[in-house]
Amino acid sequence: MNTTKDDDDEADLLYTIIFNVILLFFVAGMTATCSLDNLLSKFRSKGILVGLSIQFFLNPLIGLLVINIVELEPEEEVILLVLLSSPGGTYSNLLCSFFNADLALSVSMSAISTLAAVVMLPFNVYLYVEVLSGSEAKLNWAGLSATIVCVELGVGMGIILGKRFGGKKYQRRFNMFGNVSGIVLLVLAILLSSNEEPFWKKPPVFWAGTAMPPLIGASMALVVSSFIALPKPDRLSVIVETVYQNTSIPTAVAFATFSSAAAKKAAAIPVVYGLIQATLSVSVLVVGWKAGWSYAPEKERFRTIILNTYQPYESGDNNEKESQ
Numbered sequence: 001m002n003t004t005k006d007d008d009d010e011a012d013l014l015y016t017i018i019f020n021v022i023l024l025f026f027v028a029g030m031t032a033t034c035s036l037d038n039l040l041s042k043f044r045s046k047g048i049l050v051g052l053s054i055q056f057f058l059n060p061l062i063g064l065l066v067i068n069i070v071e072l073e074p075e076e077e078v079i080l081l082v083l084l085s086s087p088g089g090t091y092s093n094l095l096c097s098f099f100n101a102d103l104a105l106s107v108s109m110s111a112i113s114t115l116a117a118v119v120m121l122p123f124n125v126y127l128y129v130e131v132l133s134g135s136e137a138k139l140n141w142a143g144l145s146a147t148i149v150c151v152e153l154g155v156g157m158g159i160i161l162g163k164r165f166g167g168k169k170y171q172r173r174f175n176m177f178g179n180v181s182g183i184v185l186l187v188l189a190i191l192l193s194s195n196e197e198p199f200w201k202k203p204p205v206f207w208a209g210t211a212m213p214p215l216i217g218a219s220m221a222l223v224v225s226s227f228i229a230l231p232k233p234d235r236l237s238v239i240v241e242t243v244y245q246n247t248s249i250p251t252a253v254a255f256a257t258f259s260s261a262a263a264k265k266a267a268a269i270p271v272v273y274g275l276i277q278a279t280l281s282v283s284v285l286v287v288g289w290k291a292g293w294s295y296a297p298e299k300e301r302f303r304t305i306i307l308n309t310y311q312p313y314e315s316g317d318n319n320e321k322e323s324q
Contacts, residue, residue, distance in 0.1 A: 015192075015260055016146065019252040022185050024150040024157075026248050029178020031114055031158020032171075047102075047234045050224050051088075051109045054242045056120045058220060059084040060128045062213045070209035075258055075266040078129055083250040083270055084213055085124035087113035091182075092244035092281065099285035100296035100310045101236035109241040118152050121249070147256045151249065182248055186274065189251040189267045199268040210272045214243045214280050232293035240281045247274045 063084035067077040088110045096106035161174065190199075221242040225235040247270035254263040254270075285294070289305065292298045295312065296305040 015255040019255045020147055020150045022181050023248055023252040024154045026178050026181035027151050027154025028157040029174045031155050032161040032174035046228055047105050047230055047238050048109055051238045051241045052113060054221055055113055059217055060124045062216050064128055064132055066209050066212050070205055072209050075262045076269050079250045079254050079266040079269045081128045082125055082253050083245055083273060085121055086246045086249040087117040088241050088244055092240045095281050095285060096237050096240055098306050099289050100294040102233040103311050105234055106237040106241060115155060118155055122148050147252050185248045185251055189271050192264045192267055199271050211276050214277050217242045233295050236288045236293055239284050243277050243281055
């Protein structure tokens with residue numbers, strides 16, 4: 001019995017180290033992709049304020065509402081709240097680039113939300129998981145702290161690397177490095193979470209609970225961004241950035257704070273959320289393009305708009321759609 005427990009402890013420690021190290025690489029690569037000066041200048045954008053407000057204040061509230069309505073496992077509840085307290089995911093930038101929503105706003109929101117997460121992630125996790133949720137599953141704060149430190153180190157490393165190695169050549173390399181790290185985390189999460197109970201065999205209530213937050217968040221982002229009359233390409237970016245959460249952080253948190261068996265079950269939350277957010281984001285962008293909300297001509301062929309960019313590069317050369 002002792003041998004089995006020792007083996008489990010060693011497996012838990014190994015998972016924690018692997019996921020946290022890859023997470024550090026992921027955050028560093030994504031942060032280094034953007035210039036700090038560029039990011040700070042974007043704080044004047046109303047779109048940034050709308051996106052960050054929904055991401056760090058509304059999304060965790062939606063998660064709290066969902067776990068009080070939908071019956072999930074205690075560990076799944078915790079990881080859903082951690083996911084909805086995390087910064088934006090960077091694959092949203094790729095989608096906004098493909099469908100010609102406002103790419104500058106998308107990249108800036110992703111990077112600034114990563115910087116803001118240094119403070120907001122631990123604050124929201126403590127507030128919603130420890131104080132408000134009443135969940136039976138308790139976080140291992142030593143393990144969670146290690147994950148948060150990796151996020152903070154990743155942001156710091158990314159800023160230093162971005163300042164030391166400027167230019168598009170290095171930005172592409174940093175972006176590729178971050179993307180590969182994120183894909184590795186996703187693949188590991190899929191393999192481990194499907195080990196005992198594959199995510200596609202999860203009950204309907206699990207899928208409903210995971211799908212509700214991005215659907216509600218997207219609706220709120222559309223209403224608010226339209227109410228304050230953001231340009232239409234900006235509205236698309238705000239919706240996508242609100243929906244798209246960083247699934248690497250909750251995956252790492254699951255393996256850093258729970259036993260390996262519980263972590264494998266809880267890791268299905270970011271896997272399924274990732275599938276839902278990708279499907280929802282692509283749907284919004286395709287409808288937005290066809291409705292004339294993106295920079296790409298709505299009557300152009302799909303293959304053409306995917307392979308070409310219509311982004312404005314100067315204020316005077318602005319294809320910006322008029323707001324309503």
